[in-house]
Amino acid sequence: MSAPILVNSKLICVALNDSDQLKKMAATFNEKPYVKPPTQPVLYYKPRNTWSAAEAEIEWATDFNSGKPAAEMVVGASLGVVICKETCRVTPEEALSYVGGYTIVADYSLPEKTYFRPDIKGKCLDGSAPVGPEIVPASEVSNPDALTVTISINGEAKDSFPLCRMEHDVATLVSIISNIMTLQKGEVIAVGFTGDRISVKPGDAVSASIAGVGTLNNTLGGAV
């Protein structure tokens, strides 16, 4: 049995927030179609059909054209910042007082081949955004930017993303996003993923962990 859905009304993800990835892609981002590097955090939504929970099985994607199992899926994991009250146009200095707690967000998707257009086919798969296993009160996390997100697959460590590598820190993101849109209690921001998403296979057991926040376990479904 799966845990309850922890997201209310909005799950905002921040892409391209790994400074190593930005450095690596600097030349690409000066070419078409991008023309110049991003001047703002790059944001996307995981809509409500994607929301899922700890221990849930993640459905293997279907190829859009053939209807057969997708050739490849990837996973990224992020610290999830949980908003605790209406957050409208806050400054970075006050931003963390609008954060009620922290959790883990995993983003299962098709590989990120381009960042030019919103990636509906890649990112909006049903059940592809488990959030959990619980929300740890903000008071128990003294500095969210000092955390490290790790991913292991079938028990083998695959990735480690220290959040000090984020281009925009947690407070800056909450501030910038709240100046675009008013955030509500229970909305979640996935603040950053490692630049290279991790390839997964049907049946893989994936664990995303943050010391002090928890471990989010999910299993990939078999290809149908």
Next chain:
Amino acid sequence: MRHARIIYKGEELAIDIDADNKITTDAGAALDLPVDSDEITWLPPVKEPGTIFALGINYADHATELAFEPPKEPLIFIKHANTLTGHKQVSYRPDNIDYQHYECELVAVIGKSGKHIKREDALDYVAGYTVCNDFAIRDYLENYYRPNLRVKSRDSLLPMGPWIVDTADIPDANALKLTTTVNGKVTQEGSTKDMIFNVPFVIEYLSKVMTLNPGDMICTGTPHGIVDCQPGDTIVCTIEDICALETRMVSEQEYYGDKY
């Protein structure tokens, strides 16, 4: 039949409006008011808004206007309820920008859950149609998940309504005249027949990837004829047989008040 959500005498009501403009509340009470009464405050018509899908450059003439090739597959982006506001409400223009334009669009409101929906069955999943104005701020465009959230996810910049017309009352949603006026002057004239990807196509496309749910909305893009809008402007987006949506532009300071 048309369906709306309003505030009347301090009370939030779901109402039906019949062909003779008679208003009945969902509790069955008649509301003896003209539909254009100033005593009605219009709310966004979908009570529990889900995922809002919006199409970019979905009219060939608008694609040309923006110097784009018409797309070979739909350009779809996502919005959420923070962007919604109702008929005769205000939308804001951010400070220090050069170009913010309206986008008058036909909206299909999903009424039933479904996945892998075939084009020919798609309208069974549509509860009805309404009109939205999917404002855009061109200054904020960047080529990352474009149109990016900074352009398209701002509070109040998706007025919608005033009501939803039942799907059964619109025999052909792709034969409707579309008009926008700014301060009474016609600035945009088009027809939903010029849409590149129509509602059944988009429902088939999206539902190949994901489950669509009641309260989800599909905003279908706008034709040629966009112009800059300033605080003080009144914009009316009209789609024949659906509804006319009026919005007044205000400054960022007026909109946010104490939070400015």
